[in-house]
Amino acid sequence: MTQENEQVGTEVDWGWTELIYSRTDARGVIRFANPTFCRVVGMEMDALRGAPHRIVRHADMPKGVFWIFWDRLKQGLPVAAFVKNRTMSGDYYWVFAFAKACEGGYLSVRFRPRGPLFETIRKEYEALRRAEREEGLSPEASGKRLLKRLEELGMEDFEAFMSAALAEQSAMRHKALGRVEQVRDRTVRELIGRVDKAQGIIDDMAVGFDRIRGEPINMRILSGRMDDGGMAISTISQNYDTMASEMWEDLAALGAIEGSDLQAMRHAFHQGHFALMIEEILGDAADALEQEAGAFDGDLAIAADVALLRDMVEEAESFARRKVLRIIQRCRLLPETCRRLRRKINGLDVVKLLCRVESGRMGERDTGLEGIIGRLDDFHSDVDRQLDGLSDCARQITSDGQALLLSSNSPHNPAPRA
Known part of the structure; x- marks a missing residue:
């Protein structure tokens, strides 16, 4: 496992146009994963299927982010956020992750992020993770602090953040794919x-x-x-x-x-x-x-x-x-x-x-x-x-x-x- 220290391991270099896809049951056990997920995380498909999705959770991630994730999913709402994950070799990779409830569980689509808002959120995560360690913040308190910070950054609620973040990431993905503006x-x-x-x-x-x-x-x-x-x-x-x-x-x-x-x-x-x-x-x-x-x-x-x-x-x-x-x-x-x-x-x-x-x-x-x-x-x-x-x-x-x-x-x- 990684230590609670930023930038342990090496960032995985994976394609800007690739998509990671997975589907879990209601408990978060992986039921289906695409080859990109297997390659990036460093596990064979047979081993990855049946494993808990939390095996890719990185220690650098604030628990408050996952509190927001699950709070929305349990309400039947879609959710998207920047997430730092770990590979089986101890390296790490960043994703912009979208998740939604589906029959029998949840599905998620992720792609590689970049851009000004991404860099801003990375710094916010670092500060929030330190606060969790030093102040003993609960996941809920941490999540609410992040929501307040997003408001201070000019996003009136989490849906405004998701819209802004996905717009930034989609525009860069369009550029990587060579898509013209429709x-x-x-x-x-x-x-x-x-x-x-x-x-x-x-x-x-x-x-x-x-x-x-x-x-x-x-x-x-x-x-x-x-x-x-x-x-x-x-x-x-x-x-x-x-x-x-x-x-x-x-x-x-x-x-x-x-x-x-x-x-x-x-x-x-x-x-x-x-x-x-x-x-x-x-x-x-x-x-x-x-x-x-x-x-x-x-x-x-x-x-x-x-x-x-x-x-x-x-x-x-x-x-x-x-x-x-x-x-x-x-x-x-x-x-x-x-x-x-x-x-x-x-x-x-x-x-x-x-x-x-x-x-x-x-x-x-x-x-x-x-x-x-x-x-x-x-x-x-x-x-x-x-x-x-x-x-x-x-x-x-x-x-x-x-x-x-x-x-x-x-x-x-x-x-x-x-």
């Missing part, structure tokens, strides 16, 4: 940009609302210094604060809180994007098994595993289509929310106008009201512009989603569907 891949990339842009607009709006929430307070402070006219300014500030609070609730429902429309769209996007990419990997694995049929010496299990992978390709495609439809349905809610926000901005304009009238009545006695009005003017102009941008994003996201439904699927099922 219409579907380009549409997905553009859709990512649209969703990110919409989230950026909402984030900017939230910042503006946070800043403007202090202006009614400033008005009330100003009204308290006035001998006459103070009551009118105080009333105006209360009206403005009430209407701005209502707008904040609409904005929060739009995308500023967990469970909001845009958050739901982003969640559906990550799930759908992941499924589209996995569809291709599973199809490649099925193709590879068929090409390697001669190495199985008439083993009938290969036909069953090829059929299982083909079924999962169709399942992944269907799942992705449902998620894209969900994105389109959610996106259709955005323009109406934008119109509702615009109507409320118009109401705030009326309150602001009353504030301007009162400022004019006070004439030179105004000691700060014009500055407040100027900031409100800027805020209202910014919101008008942001709502225009958000409505435009919604139209583009809907268009991209519909194009994605009509575009070619994976190389394994290229027929467009309506």
Whole structure:
């Protein structure tokens, strides 16, 4: 066994375009493995079949990663992550591993990883493994710490991480395979940009609302210094604060809180994007098994595993289509929310106008009201512009989603569907 020390042994050099495939029973005992797995790990197929899958587990791997793995699998959810494995000679090899429950157990497809996110996660694993040893972290505590770190790195949940990681790895695998970018891949990339842009607009709006929430307070402070006219300014500030609070609730429902429309769209996007990419990997694995049929010496299990992978390709495609439809349905809610926000901005304009009238009545006695009005003017102009941008994003996201439904699927099922 390897020691709990980074880089013990030599990294195995295996093909960038190869796929490792295995299937286990519910206890994690290997029932089927492809020749690439046997070669990389250094075991004959007859010896590998019937062995517990944990024989390839490397001591450098944080236990928290496997806690996340099994937590998702037990919920019936797919899972993917970077994993460092050991060979029977004591060397090691890295994989980007996808695993999913299947009838009677689990299957997994792995390929060799590289890229910036991979390097980042390797360092995170090293830090997490040290924390496990030095702080005595349980697997669950370690897993939750990793999830928190992923959020700090800009990935709001584990599904966002899986989507980002698989996108990076798939792009590099495409390059190694010499595959050109398909219409579907380009549409997905553009859709990512649209969703990110919409989230950026909402984030900017939230910042503006946070800043403007202090202006009614400033008005009330100003009204308290006035001998006459103070009551009118105080009333105006209360009206403005009430209407701005209502707008904040609409904005929060739009995308500023967990469970909001845009958050739901982003969640559906990550799930759908992941499924589209996995569809291709599973199809490649099925193709590879068929090409390697001669190495199985008439083993009938290969036909069953090829059929299982083909079924999962169709399942992944269907799942992705449902998620894209969900994105389109959610996106259709955005323009109406934008119109509702615009109507409320118009109401705030009326309150602001009353504030301007009162400022004019006070004439030179105004000691700060014009500055407040100027900031409100800027805020209202910014919101008008942001709502225009958000409505435009919604139209583009809907268009991209519909194009994605009509575009070619994976190389394994290229027929467009309506």
